[in-house]
Amino acid sequence: MASFDVKEIVDEAYLFLYPLVLMDITRLQNCSVDKWDGMGPKAPMNHWGHFRIFPPLTFKEVVRPNFDTLYSITFLDLSDGPIVMHIPDSDGRYYLMPGLDMWTNVFAVPGWRTTGTGAQDVAFCPPGWSGSLPPGVVKSECPTKLVWFIGRTKTDGPPDYDAVHKFQDGMALTSLARWGEPVEAMQVKKLSAPSFVDLKAAPLQQIEKMPGEQFFAYAAELMKDSPPLPTDFSQVSRMRHIGIVPGESFATDGLSGELLAAVKEAPAAGHRAMRMAYAALGAKRAENNGWSMAISPWVFGSFGIEYTQRAMIALVGLGCNQLQDAIYPQLLTDSAGEPLKGGAANKYTVHFDAEQLPPVKAFWSFTLYDADGFAVPNSMQRATLSSWMPLVYNGDGSLDLYFQTASPGDDKENNWLPTPEEKGWNLTLRLYAPERRALNGSWIPPPAVKE
Known part of the structure; x- marks a missing residue:
């Protein structure tokens, strides 16, 4: 009979279950309100x-x-049956509406790239639902x-803003059971959070501090409503x-010995x-002009059995x-491999030849953050x-972007992002x-060259 490494399986289980626990705490924090406040994501x-x-x-x-x-x-809570999402005609405006299951896999993305920008109605159906839909309503099984x-x-x-608000205001959610009736807001469902979940503290910090016994017991309860997927059989x-065991509670009172030790260590091991x-995402940064390129063979959005990546x-x-x-290359060093620095003495240029501009079918943007990940x-x-802005291109179609603390001059300000006074x-x-060459690695952004 095969022998099994208890610690190895516990560590695997932590990584496997981590997204489910994070999603539920995020859901509780976002949805434990009576109504939308008119400005932000909580509803x-x-x-x-x-x-x-946009944020300030x-x-x-x-x-x-x-x-x-x-x-x-x-x-969405599909416990009572399908919910139909109406998305109005965006008049050609780019948008995407990615849907994630409770394991963080993206399973459907209505929008500009996939279904187009005309008005559409999509019925998001719970697993195993086999009813019929009205004409013109597209089914997505969740x-x-x-x-x-x-x-x-x-x-x-x-x-x-006004044009985008009009598009947003045209979005609607209706239970299939009330389809065809006048659109009304769906009934508010009161949520009950476990006593150990803080509805204000950052979810990431809560989970990292959560004892292993509590984490696994919580995850087991969540799997009763959100069981693993068919592809997860082996794990x-x-x-x-x-x-x-999916569908069963995890009894922590009787844990002892090797299993108890592994469960206690799992949060630290999992975060490591x-x-x-x-x-590892940035391992080839030196080969990529200082850019961290999160592209193939990495998987994003739909993870299959790549549980550590997920x-x-x-x-x-x-x-x-x-x-x-969408992909999000990140630049942390200049062409010499040195960290990007603020201050008047540090001036950088990123030069795109005309044929090397970011290859996209929609649009692109550069956003500058300080060393802590915040805007400056x-x-x-x-x-x-961004590509929609009145950037000044050179006569040959090339483009220079400037990153420095002080203005590079009136004729270059359209192409300038201010850097911090002191911080990196x-x-x-x-x-x-993105076009295929951005996804397969045959296109790499140019480096930031310091004067």
Whole structure:
């Protein structure tokens, strides 16, 4: 009879279950409210929470905030049957509406790249649902009964807010049972959070501090409503050897010996493994002009059995898109391999030849962050340079972008992002609907060259 390494299986189980626990705490924090406040993401289950404006440059609640799109967010509970999502005609505007199951896999992405920008109605159905749908309503079978949508709508700065708000306001959620009736907000479901879940403290910090016994017991309860997927058979089979069985509670009172020690150590071991996986993303930075390129063979959005990658992405970028929808190269060093520095003495240029501009079907942007991952307040009130902006191209079609503390001159200010006075900084290049050469590594962004 085969022997099994208890600690190895416990460590695997922690990574396997980590996204599920993080998703549930995120859901509880977002949805334990009576109504949407009119400005941000928090809203009851089965209700929309729309971001109405970009965050101010002083915003510090989330690292690496986005200044390209306004978010439309909802958690759906399909326990009572399908919910139909209506998305209005966007008049050609770029948007995507990725849906994530409770294991953080992206399972459907209505939007510009996939279904187009015309008005559409999609019925999101619980696992195993086999009823009929009205004409014109498209079916999407969800892997779990609870699902999370993180819509993103291209927004060309504050003057574009009104048009985006009109598009957001046209979105609607209706239970299939009431389809065809006048649109009304769905009934608010009151949520009950476990006593140990803090509805205000950062979810990542809560989980890292959560004792192993509590973590595994919590995850076991969550699997009763969100069971593993069919492709998880092998990992589920291994977890049975340590008493973790989908659909059953995990009894922690009787743990002892090797199993108890492994369970207690699992949070620390799991976070070490996730951070090592994250570090590996930048392993070839020197070969990529200083850029960390999160592309194939890495998987994003739909993870299959790559459980360590899935956990790592949940840790560093919960809600990550599929690569075909967006990629986010990051730059931390200059062409000499030195960290990017602020201050008047440090001036950098990124030069794109005409044929080397970011290859996208939609649009691209550069966003500058300080060393802590926050925007840099500046007199220009600018955190991003984007392809929709009035950038000044050279006569041959090439493009120079400038990154320095003081203005590079009136004729170059359109292409300038201010850097911090003292702190180090870094760049995120967002490519929306990237072309194939950006995904297979045959295109690499140019380096930042210091004067």
